[in-house]
Amino acid sequence: MPRTSDDTLGRRRFQLLRQQAVEDAIEKIRHAPAAEWQSFSRTDYTRLREILGDLWVHLEREKWARYVFSRLTRQDIRDILSLGGNAPGCTLSPDILVGMDAILSHSRSPG
Helix, strand or coil: CCHHHHHHHHHHHHHHHHHHHHHHHHHHHHCCHHHCHHHCCHHHHHHHHHHHHHHHHHCCHHHHHHCCHHHCCHHHHHHHHHHHCCCCCCCCCHHHHHHHHHHHCCCCCCC
16 A cells, blocks of 8 residues: 555544544533533533544543543533633643643642
């Protein structure tokens, strides 16, 4: 197979893995009672998907696998949306990644 085909297949596989990881996370969040999923708008839902996809790209897969998305609360989701910014495709700075990790790993200080 030509090299470009291998590159294209690799990129497509990466996109599919990212999409599946985000879908799995969203499904867990959606079923979490504390997330109050119905209180979010379609725009929030779309933005959360984008943010989680960007986050998946930046994280080690082992770290992503340790997150318990089903334990997220409505406030956790609001905080993730706030940290992620409003523009699609925003770059996640190291500070933003640390903040999101604290939320997703449930290690931030209450308050």
